[in-house]
Amino acid sequence: MRILVTGGAGFIGSHLVEALQLQHTVEVLDNLSTGRRENVPPTVPLHCLDLRDAAAVRRHFAAHTYDVVYHLAAQVDVRTSVEKPAEDAQANILGTLHLLEAVQASRAWVIFASTGGAIYGEVPNLPVEETYPPLPESPYGIAKLAGELYLRHFYQAHGVPYTVLRLANVYGPRQNPHGEAGVVAIFTYRLLSGEPAYIYGDGEQTRDFVYVGDVVQAFVQVLRFPQGTQGQVFNVGTGQQTSVNQLYDRLATLIGSAQKPHYLPPKPGELRHNALSYERLHKVTGWKPLVALEEGLAATIAAFRQQVKS
Structure with a gap:
């Protein structure tokens, strides 16, 4: 498959690119604001582009077609979102919306990295399951939930397939x-x-705290089970x-x-x-943290x- 990873020069994205390139044709889209060029394997094309630039995003997708888009590019700091909510929204809401508008014609499958912490808010009984109603308390969580809702809209209105992975606190090299x-x-x-x-x-x-290698395997496993994962939301954590x-x-x-x-x-x-409870993802794909x-x-x-x- 031909796959694009947005944020592929960043922490999680670069590890994902390394795993995907073993079996797929992979490209990276990253504005390098926090990602690093040296994180991208030399054989993988890197497109230096900012998702907030709607015209540039449209031009890119007019010239490139993908089967799958892993959307990891984001402003990821909760504290920054509290201090600069408009800046956070530009990256995490408008950036996602520009991407969805651009892939609408090709109907590429968008696999979205959301948050499993900020999106739920304070939950009385842990680990939390996906059925718990989201009640984000930070602009970061609000923006990620908006991204999820836009994905559902483009799926229902335009047939753009999607899967959401709500990540716990990912850690590891890079x-x-x-x-x-x-x-x-x-x-x-x-x-x-x-x-x-x-x-x-x-x-x-x-x-x-979930290790980046386990998170990468969750993203890869989803790709192997399109019928069970498209149109669905899954937690990725250890519980x-x-x-x-x-x-x-x-x-x-x-x-x-x-x-x-x-x-x-x-x-x-x-x-x-x-x-986060990972039972739903385990039942559908067999994934579990190792x-x-x-x-x-x-x-x-x-x-x-x-x-x-x-």
Whole structure:
């Protein structure tokens, strides 16, 4: 199949491209605002393009046809969305809408990376299932839900097939340690480099940390089951909660650091607790997370050690 990965120079996208290129013809679309050219395999074409530019998106899809579009390009920081909601909406709502308008004629299958944390809001019983009504509390979650609803509209009105994967907190090699999102990357980099690490709030907030390799396999598995996955929404997580304090302690132990974190006031828009049930995706595709947290953290640390050395 001929496949396009938007955001394919980024953290999750570049890992997905590496897996897909083994069996498919793959191209990448990325504005390189956070993605890196060196993340893209040299044999994979990279189109440097911003999805917020509707005219450029139309021109691209007039000249290129795809069977599948994995849509991972996004503004991914909850805190940035709270501080700059219009900027977040331009990337995550208008960018998605421009893409859908452009693929309407070809009816490429759009597989959309959504959020399994910010979209549900605070949920009393975890892990949360896909049937729980979404109630996002941040502009980021609102924008991702809008993207999901636009996908459903284009499916019903124009026959554009889609699948939504709501991702838990993804971590692993190549995650950016210099932004606000990606606490595993931030802690790992700061512990390795001896820089101070900060925890916002009391650190007892919990997240569902899922390794990037497992997430890539979820995206790949969906491709193998179009009849069971098109027009559907699936969670991708482990179903397990880990507190930020626990995460920091595990990373410090694995790295061999005695450094203690600094605590700061909590940030607005962030959830207290989250974990995702993956049972629906498992029933349809057989997918389940295989990498335990300790194993994934060790692999992440090893990759970051190389990065810090270089």
